[in-house]
Amino acid sequence: MVNVKEHKKEETTEERLDYRLTKKYLNGYLKSKEEILEIAKSEGKDKIYRVLSFGGGTQSSHLLEAHFQNLVKYDYIVFSDTGAEPQFIHEQVAFWQKRQIEMSNKTPFIITTHNSMKNGLEEMLMRYIFTDYQRFQMPLYFNKVTENGEIVPGGLMPRQCTGDFKIVPVQQAVRNRIKEELGLRRSQPMPKNIGIIMDIGFSFDEVNRVGGYVSHQSKYIYLAYPLIEEGLTTRDSIHFLEENNFPSKRSRCYFCPFNCSGDKGKAIGMEWEEIIREEPISFLKACFFDDQLRSVQATGKKNMRSIPYFHSSRTPLREFYQAEFDKLEKMHVEEMESWILHWYAFLNQKYLKAAA
Ligand code: SF4
Structure with a gap:
C-alpha cells in the first residue's frame, strides 16, 4: 500500500x-x-x-x-x-x-x-492554423451559431x-x-x-x-x-x-483554457494573471493563437463549426486583458516576430514542402 x-x-x-x-x-x-x-x-x-x-x-x-x-x-x-x-x-x-x-x-x-509532433501543442496549433491539418485537440470555450444566425454561448470542445x-x-x-x-x-x-x-x-x-x-x-x-x-x-x-520549501506551481500549458481569472484562479493556483506576470511573452503567444484560431475558423475551411475562445468569458484574450496586452505588445514586438518567423520556417520545412 x-x-x-x-x-x-x-x-x-x-x-x-x-x-x-x-x-x-x-x-x-x-x-x-x-x-x-x-x-x-x-x-x-x-x-x-x-x-x-x-x-x-x-x-x-x-x-x-x-x-x-x-x-x-x-x-x-x-x-x-x-x-x-x-x-x-x-x-x-x-x-x-x-x-x-x-x-x-x-x-x-x-x-x-x-x-x-515533437514540439507539442504549439506545433499542433500552428499546424492547424497554417496548414490543412484538421485534428484540433484542445478544450477551448466556444460560441455556437444557431440556425437563424444568432451567436449563443456553447460549452467546451473535447x-x-x-x-x-x-x-x-x-x-x-x-x-x-x-x-x-x-x-x-x-x-x-x-x-x-x-x-x-x-x-x-x-x-x-x-x-x-x-x-x-x-x-x-x-x-x-x-x-x-x-x-x-x-x-x-x-x-x-x-x-x-x-x-518543505519545494516549488509548488501548478503544472499546465501556458495557454491552458482552464487558467482562471481572479479568486477562482487563485483558489486552484492557475491564473492567466500568473502567466501575464511571470511569462509575458507566453501571454502574447496565447493571444496570437486565440486571434488566429477565430480567423481560421471564420474561413470555413476547417472542420471547427463553433467560434473558439481561450478565455472562459468567451472574450478575446487581448480584450479581456486589454491594458496588459497593449503594454506588453509594444515591449515584445521583436521576440514575437522572431517566434512567428521561426514557426513559418518550421511549418514550411516539415509540412508544406513535404506536401508540395
Ligand atoms: S494543461 Fe490544458 S492545454 Fe495543456 S494538455 Fe492539459 S488540458 Fe491540454
Whole structure:
C-alpha cells in the first residue's frame, strides 16, 4: 500500500475523505493499488513495473518526493513535455532532477514528447492554423451559431490534448524502455506476464477526472491514483510542498483554457494573471493563437463549426486583458516576430514542402 499520508502535517476534514464512497469507486472505475495488484496477478502478470507519470506540478511532485524518501517504489519516472509548459514548470522539473541526485536516487527519469509532433501543442496549433491539418485537440470555450444566425454561448470542445500529449507519450516511453530492457524490438508485443502500474497524481478533489483503472491504449497498463486513495487534496499537496520549501506551481500549458481569472484562479493556483506576470511573452503567444484560431475558423475551411475562445468569458484574450496586452505588445514586438518567423520556417520545412 502506498503511504503518502505520512507527509501530511495537519488533520483536516479531507483526511476523512474515503475513495470507497466515491461514485468512481462504486461504479468500478477506481480501484485501490492492492486491488489492482490482485487483478494484475489474476490476469497472469507476474512481473509488474511501477511508474510515476510526472507532470512537474504539485501532486505528482508530492508522489515523487515520497519516492525519494523510499515511501513509494517506482521503476521509472516519466515526464511528457507538451511543448507549451511555462518556463517555471521546466524549472520545477529541473529542480526535481537535481533533488533526485541529492537524494542519491537512481530511478530512470525519462523526458518524452508527442511521437510525431515533437514540439507539442504549439506545433499542433500552428499546424492547424497554417496548414490543412484538421485534428484540433484542445478544450477551448466556444460560441455556437444557431440556425437563424444568432451567436449563443456553447460549452467546451473535447479535451484530447492531455491524452495525446501527456498520457500516450508517457505510456509509449515506458513501453519502449521496458521492451529495450527485455531485449525486444519496439514492434514486438509485450510479453503476457508483464504488467505496468502507473501512478497518476490526481487528488481527491479531482476524482471526477478518473477515467478507469486500465489504460485505454494498453490493457497491461493499470492506472492507480494514490493521492485519491489516501484522501489527499490538491491543497494538501501544495501545503506539503510549501512547508518543505519545494516549488509548488501548478503544472499546465501556458495557454491552458482552464487558467482562471481572479479568486477562482487563485483558489486552484492557475491564473492567466500568473502567466501575464511571470511569462509575458507566453501571454502574447496565447493571444496570437486565440486571434488566429477565430480567423481560421471564420474561413470555413476547417472542420471547427463553433467560434473558439481561450478565455472562459468567451472574450478575446487581448480584450479581456486589454491594458496588459497593449503594454506588453509594444515591449515584445521583436521576440514575437522572431517566434512567428521561426514557426513559418518550421511549418514550411516539415509540412508544406513535404506536401508540395
Ligand atoms: S494543461 Fe490544458 S492545454 Fe495543456 S494538455 Fe492539459 S488540458 Fe491540454
